[in-house]
Amino acid sequence: MQLATLHDKPIEHETWLGIRESMLDRAFEIDESTALQFMALLSNSRKLGDVLQVLHEMRALEKIIPGFAHARGLLQFNEYHKYTVDEHTLQAVRICTDFEQDQTVVGRTYRQLREKHLLHLALLLHDLGKGFEEEHCEVGRRIAEATGYRLMLNPEEVEEVKFLVHNHLMMSHLAFHRNIADEALVAEFAANLGSVKMLSLLYLLTC
Numbered sequence: 001m002q003l004a005t006l007h008d009k010p011i012e013h014e015t016w017l018g019i020r021e022s023m024l025d026r027a028f029e030i031d032e033s034t035a036l037q038f039m040a041l042l043s044n045s046r047k048l049g050d051v052l053q054v055l056h057e058m059r060a061l062e063k064i065i066p067g068f069a070h071a072r073g074l075l076q077f078n079e080y081h082k083y084t085v086d087e088h089t090l091q092a093v094r095i096c097t098d099f100e101q102d103q104t105v106v107g108r109t110y111r112q113l114r115e116k117h118l119l120h121l122a123l124l125l126h127d128l129g130k131g132f133e134e135e136h137c138e139v140g141r142r143i144a145e146a147t148g149y150r151l152m153l154n155p156e157e158v159e160e161v162k163f164l165v166h167n168h169l170m171m172s173h174l175a176f177h178r179n180i181a182d183e184a185l186v187a188e189f190a191a192n193l194g195s196v197k198m199l200s201l202l203y204l205l206t207c
Contacts, residue, residue, distance in 0.1 A: 001051050002041060016058055023059035030064055035152040038064055042124075043117040049094030052124070056086065064151075067128035067143045085130050092123045096204065106207050109200050118157060119201050121147075122164035126205065129165075141166035160198065164205055171206040 004011050030038075041051065055061040062068035071085040083091060096119065099110035113119065125147060129139030144165040148158035174180065174189055193199045 001055060002037065005044070005047050005051055011054070016054070019060060020058045023063055028063040030150065032152055034064070035150070039117050039121075039151060039153075042120040045097040045100050045116060045120075048097050048120060049090060052093060053090055056090065065124060065128075065147055067125065067147070070131060071128050085127050089124055089127055092126070093120055096120065096123055096207075099204065099207070106204070110204055113197075113200055113204065115160075115197065115201065118161055118164070119204055121151075122161050122168070122201070122205055125161065125165050126168045137166050137169065140168075160201070163198070164201055167202065168205055171202050175206075 001011075003009075042048070052061060055064075056068065056072075062072070068086060071089065096110070099107050101107065102110070110116075122144070125140060125144050127136065127140070128143050129136035129141075132139050141162050144162045145158060148161050153161070171189075174185075178185060180186060190199055193202060
């Protein structure tokens, strides 16, 4: 997928089928090389949504992020979502990478962000806790921690991804249910995030 993206070349259909068949039958434990390659893939916004879609169709994405197997075709019924969980997640990544061309503050924030791989990973994980009895943000936090260590992120990065997944509704709740004209409230919210980087990450994830 990295080579196809780099050289803007299609992958032959027979190759797709071969990989998919292999993924269906194969027990898979990722090694350091695979983890590094996947995180490198997530750091590049170019065609990332399409790349992840293909990996999902080939059943390779769920070998890297096991939570995707549960999310495949999982329906959600509420006023905020119209896609299955897996499709909603991939659409979220596509929308986010489109910020690269956005000329508003959203686009400027995205282009200035150095940790795009963490943002894209958090987007992939943010709703994988759905479909369980426990509240999905709590389940998602545990999935994020397990996935972070599986992908061999350092402990600080794992904590950041965990925080983003666990609190991905925090900013929208503030925006829609609190008085954002209250400067003290906004200042307290920003201070609780701890850094400009985390504020930027949560802002982009919320958008």
